[in-house]
Amino acid sequence: MSTHLTIDGGLATVVFDNPATLNAMGRIEIAELNQVTERIAASGDVRVVLLRAEGPAFGVGGDLRMLGRDTENTPSLLREIGRELNPAILRLHKLPAIVVASVHGAVAGGSLGLVCAADYVVAARSTTFNLAYARIAASPDAGNSWFLPRIVGPRKALEWMILSDNIDADTAMANSLVNQVVPDHDLREATDALVRRLLDGPAGSYRRMKRLVLQSETTSLAQQLDDEIEHFAQAAESPDFAEGIQAFLEKRKPRFGDQ
DSSP: OOEEEEEETTEEEEEEOOGGGTTOBOHHHHHHHHHHHHHHHHOSSOSEEEEEEOSSOSBOSBOGGGTSSOGGGHHHHHHHHHHHHHHHHHHHHHOSSEEEEEEOSEEEHHHHHHHHHSSEEEEETTOEEEOOGGGGTOOOOTTHHHHHHHHHOHHHHHHHHHHOOOEEHHHHHHTTSOSEEEOGGGHHHHHHHHHHHHHTSOHHHHHHHHHHHHHTTTOOHHHHHHHHHHHHHHHTTSHHHHHHHHHHHTTSOOOOOOO
């Protein structure tokens, strides 16, 4: 397998490890991704998910070699791939855990969809992003046409799709595609620090925050207001809430542990 999963102490780490292909997503890799996300979703212990990659690139998207071998059957192959890829993207997006993507090198096509499905993105300064679909006369997959208009706005998203130019890390952060840009040599350390902070945080609170943000895509303001109060009331029943209030009153750092 070129997609590795470890689950330990509330952290699920997914590592894409096929440097020879720049972590291109072929049929095997996509099937592995689907299996890995199924395992994470089935685990009751995971509070944080980390996506990272070995080699010179986070991922260059779909493996175009598999699309050029038998062009007559390419449409049916793409539909078949979608039956594995689409559930994996949706699963990542909907996970109650906080999903962190740590990226470097090239991030293109379907690999960018994985990044968009994450909740927090840390990028090495030399990272370049590219939709790349226009370069092969294709159209977006992996949720890019759904995520990007919501993240960067529809006009900017369409610009990036049409032109398929490289987008550097600073531009990506200025357009909210990434949350944090760090020097290349600090990527692992900065990511690990973020993961530790999330693991030490109030897990129940994070789940409620993510649930509210996700549902706001389709919920009316009136319903959202009611749901906010209900989630807040439920949070107030938790030991973490009591600890947070007590720590605030005592002017100390809270010690959360309600998972």
